[in-house]
Amino acid sequence: MARIAALVGRLRRPFAFAAAPQAPRRRSRFARAVGRWGFAALLFGLLAATAGAQSYPKLHVVALAQRADRATVEPGGVFHVTIHVKVAQRRERIDELILGSFENCEIISNETVHTAAPDGTDFVERLTVQALAPGSATISPAYIDAIDSALGKPMRFSSNAIRVEVSGAPPLAGFFETFEATARRLLLALAIVASVFAALFVLVVLFVRRRRRPATPPPPIVTVSPPAVSVAVAPSDRLARSLEAYRSERSPAALADLRAVLFAAAGAAVGATLVDAMRALGPREPNLRRAMLAAENAAFGPTAERAGAGDDLIAAVQAYAREQAAKQGAWTR
Amino acid sequence: MDTLRAAVRPREVAQAIAQTIVGQTETVDALVLALIAGGHVLLEGAPGVAKTLACRALAAAIGGSFKRIQFTPDLLPSDIVGTRIFDGRTSEFVTVRGPIFANIVLADEINRAPAKVQSALLEGMQERRATIGLETHPFPAPFAVLATMNPLDGDGTYALPLAQLDRFLAKVVVGYPTRDEEREILNRYGTHDVELREAVASLDDVTDWQRGARAVFLDDRVRDYIVDLVRATRGARYIDHGASPRAALALATLARARAYLDDRRFVTPDDVRDLAPAVLRHRLAFDYRLVADDVPAERVLGDVIASVPAP
Numbered sequence: 001m002a003r004i005a006a007l008v009g010r011l012r013r014p015f016a017f018a019a020a021p022q023a024p025r026r027r028s029r030f031a032r033a034v035g036r037w038g039f040a041a042l043l044f045g046l047l048a049a050t051a052g053a054q055s056y057p058k059l060h061v062v063a064l065a066q067r068a069d070r071a072t073v074e075p076g077g078v079f080h081v082t083i084h085v086k087v088a089q090r091r092e093r094i095d096e097l098i099l100g101s102f103e104n105c106e107i108i109s110n111e112t113v114h115t116a117a118p119d120g121t122d123f124v125e126r127l128t129v130q131a132l133a134p135g136s137a138t139i140s141p142a143y144i145d146a147i148d149s150a151l152g153k154p155m156r157f158s159s160n161a162i163r164v165e166v167s168g169a170p171p172l173a174g175f176f177e178t179f180e181a182t183a184r185r186l187l188l189a190l191a192i193v194a195s196v197f198a199a200l201f202v203l204v205v206l207f208v209r210r211r212r213r214p215a216t217p218p219p220p221i222v223t224v225s226p227p228a229v230s231v232a233v234a235p236s237d238r239l240a241r242s243l244e245a246y247r248s249e250r251s252p253a254a255l256a257d258l259r260a261v262l263f264a265a266a267g268a269a270v271g272a273t274l275v276d277a278m279r280a281l282g283p284r285e286p287n288l289r290r291a292m293l294a295a296e297n298a299a300f301g302p303t304a305e306r307a308g309a310g311d312d313l314i315a316a317v318q319a320y321a322r323e324q325a326a327k328q329g330a331w332t333r
Numbered sequence: 334m335d336t337l338r339a340a341v342r343p344r345e346v347a348q349a350i351a352q353t354i355v356g357q358t359e360t361v362d363a364l365v366l367a368l369i370a371g372g373h374v375l376l377e378g379a380p381g382v383a384k385t386l387a388c389r390a391l392a393a394a395i396g397g398s399f400k401r402i403q404f405t406p407d408l409l410p411s412d413i414v415g416t417r418i419f420d421g422r423t424s425e426f427v428t429v430r431g432p433i434f435a436n437i438v439l440a441d442e443i444n445r446a447p448a449k450v451q452s453a454l455l456e457g458m459q460e461r462r463a464t465i466g467l468e469t470h471p472f473p474a475p476f477a478v479l480a481t482m483n484p485l486d487g488d489g490t491y492a493l494p495l496a497q498l499d500r501f502l503a504k505v506v507v508g509y510p511t512r513d514e515e516r517e518i519l520n521r522y523g524t525h526d527v528e529l530r531e532a533v534a535s536l537d538d539v540t541d542w543q544r545g546a547r548a549v550f551l552d553d554r555v556r557d558y559i560v561d562l563v564r565a566t567r568g569a570r571y572i573d574h575g576a577s578p579r580a581a582l583a584l585a586t587l588a589r590a591r592a593y594l595d596d597r598r599f600v601t602p603d604d605v606r607d608l609a610p611a612v613l614r615h616r617l618a619f620d621y622r623l624v625a626d627d628v629p630a631e632r633v634l635g636d637v638i639a640s641v642p643a644p
Contacts, residue, residue: 063621084621115624118444118492122624271642275603299644301599302550 057096059146060088061157062120066142073131074168078108081162083125083142088149090116094123100140100159104132104166131166138163236324239265243317250310252299258317259295266292287320341534343369343542343594346394349530353390354383355521356514362594363505363611364391364479369542369590372502372583373458373478375443375615380483382507388439388479389529395539396532397436398473402454404446406491410453414463415470428465433457436473436536440480444490454478455497475539495574495618502583503608504615546593551585551600554644558602559584561641562609566617569640571626571633574618584612602643609638 063086070079085094092114108128115122131137139162148155242261246254260270266288268277274296281288294316298309347365354361360376364387367374376384385401392399402413415431432438433454440454457463458478462471480501482493498504510518559581567575588604610631619630 065621082625084625086621113624113627117624118490120492122621124625273603273606273643274601275607296601297599300550300552300555300601305598 056145056147056154058089058149059091059096059144060120060149061144061146061155062086062088064142064144064157064159066139066159066162068129068139068162068164070164072165072167073137075131075134075166077166078128078130079164081127081129081139083123083127083159085123085125085144086117086120087123088120091121091123094144096144096146097123097125098143098145099127100142100161102129103138103140104135105129105137105139105164106132131164134166134168136163137166236321236328239317239321239324243314243321246310247314250307255295255299255310255313258313259292259299262288262292262295262317285320287316287323291316291320341538342596343534344596346391346534347594349394349533350387350390353527353529354387355517356510357383357387357507360384360387360505360507363503364388366587366590366594366608367479367502368395368475368477368539369546369593370502370586371475371477371543372586373480373500375480375482375498375501375504376507377482377484377504378507379509382509384481384507385439385441386527388437391479392435392437393529393531394533395436395475395536396534397475397536397539399437399439400432400435401439401441402432403441404443404450406445406447408446408450410450413450413453414457415465417466426466428468428470430465430470431463433463434470434472436475436477438476438478440478442483443480444482444493447491448494451491451493451497455500458500475536475543495616498615499577499579501615502587503611505611506614542593546586546590549589549592549600550598551589555588555600555602555605556585558641558644559588559605562605562638563613565637565641566613566634569633569637571619571623571628571630572617572637573620576613576616580612580616584609587612606638606643610634613638 063084066081066083068079068081070077073079083097083099085097087094094112094114106129108130110125110127113124113126115124129137129139141158141161143156143158145154145156147153239261242254242258246258263272263277266277266281266285268280272280274292277292278289281292291313294309294313298306298313301309343365346368347361350361350364351358360383363374368391376387378384388401389399402408411431413431413433415429415434417426417428419425420427443451443454457472461474461476462469464470563576563578563581563584565575566572566580569575584605585600587608588600591604591608592598592600614631614634617630617634619633623630623633
């Protein structure tokens with residue numbers, strides 16, 4: 001107890017050596033006092049540093065990035081900043097995320113979404129930010145201070161900085177431009193609607209006048225050479241042509257064409273598979289279903305069996321064509 | 334082709350499993366397909382959707398041995414593979430084989446064990462043999478690992494790296510049953526124990542199916558379609574790393590198995606397109622924009638598949 005009291009007394013009077021009478025002893029006391037105070041300061045510093053580091057959470061930050069959805073914004077305009085944090089741990093919150101400073105802009109609102117992934121947790125912080133004066137808005141890097149669970153050392157994980165140009169007229173000046181553009185669009189829309197109504201009106205008038213007109217003699221027959229225009233091919237004609245092409249030349253191209261015609265007849269789009277075509281067709285047209293199945297066999301079946309599969313295909317397509325001809329009475333072959 | 338046909342068709346096994354499992358047709362088909370293709374399946378689904386029961390029903394239907402390994406954080410590789418112990422009576426070390434030596438191995442909640450144990454299992458899956466002490470022991474044939482993962486409880490799990498996930502032939506997402514199916518489950522098992530149909534096919538039948546599936550014809554255009562599908566995953570939007578060439582091989586193998594299951598001699602583009610999600614979904618690494626834009630991974634994969642025109 002007495003030793004402790006003496007030690008406390010020394011600490012209270014660190015420069016008490018100044019009153020000591022002997023010079024060599026004075027140097028020794030001076031050195032000891034300096035050493036004592038230095039040691040105490042070092043100990044205090046170490047304790048403070050350790051306590052600070054120990055207050056950090058253990059985290060392994062896999063990704064920390066921020067980005068803005070606009071590179072340029074007008075003064076007073078709003079843009080969004082998305083901060084993505086990925087940590088290797090399962091976390092519900094990421095309170096350790098410190099946002100950077102927002103210069104020439106201010107945060108209006110924020111929302112955080114977190115998603116648990118197999119390899120950790122993803123946090124997406126979405127900030128709605130309003131730009132202030134013309135110039136540039138800068139957002140310094142966001143950071144997380146933590147003890148890296150992978151390395152076991154205190155680390156600062158920082159993101160990138162963001163710079164958004166604030167240029168153009170402020171919203172009040174742009175208001176008139178916006179108003180003008182809106183009015184222009186409105187006028188254009190009105191003009192289009194008026195044109196459509198006018199066209200309809202003309203058609204109705206023509207139709208009524210045509211019905212009221214008395215029967216006129218047929219115009220004289222004038223023989224002219226037929227114009228060189230493409231004629232739309234009826235589906236049955238297309239099927240007949242494709243079948244004929246495949247029958248004359250059993251090539252992969254002819255087979256692909258015939259298969260495409262069958263799929264189109266079933267109502268399937270280009271690039272569809274057999275299941276797509278069957279689904280589009282539904283339960284009707286059993287002969288078309290058989291023809292499509294035969295086409296699948298001929299197209300993708302074993303090479304050695306393709307001759308037989310081709311014969312089956314021709315027979316199935318002919319059966320389907322006959323059925324169609326019976327329905328329409330227009331089959332030419 | 335007929336010479337390669339086994340006495341019992343694989344569809345009969347699928348039907349036998351379907352008598353035990355209400356609904357879950359895709360899961361049952363995937364298990365039978367994996368068996369025919371000789372691959373392993375990863376089943377992901379909430380607890381209680383009959384993942385384990387489906388695996389037990391498969392093992393019973395082919396009359397094979399079935400072992401279940403519940404993966405926990407304190408599991409050791411020797412708990413799976415086996416070890417050598419000293420026999421006091423004979424004063425010799427004897428080999429005790431682990432539960433991996435079975436025809437159907439159910440690795441329940443595979444992501445709950447640390448990487449060392451996962452590696453031991455996945456190495457066995459690849460090599461189809463295990464070394465205990467100085468001796469190497471082959472696994473019984475057929476051999477299939479059916480691993481389950483629960484997507485809901487993330488705490489205390491160890492994520493499987495892509496390289497290990499790549500060894501699974503397919504990943505099947507087991508969903509909840511429909512309302513009618515759930516009523517049927519109550520009717521069927523509300524007062525009775527689950528009955529498994531046993532030995533519908535034999536292990537030799539399974540070997541014959543595997544041989545027969547390898548003989549299924551794959552046209553060059555379908556082959557190109559597979560390659561185009563796998564290549565389309567690389568560099569697609571939201572995808573950081575696309576599927577590997579092993580995915581193309583897996584897709585071709587599984588498509589052959591599907592054709593065989595449907596009693597067809599050739600693979601059609603429909604086989605490839607239908608199986609592509611199961612083969613590709615666990616082989617893709619998505620980037621952070623997927624989370625930022627809140628886009629479902631399945632939709633990204635669906636878009637990639639739809640972007641490749643079928644032949």
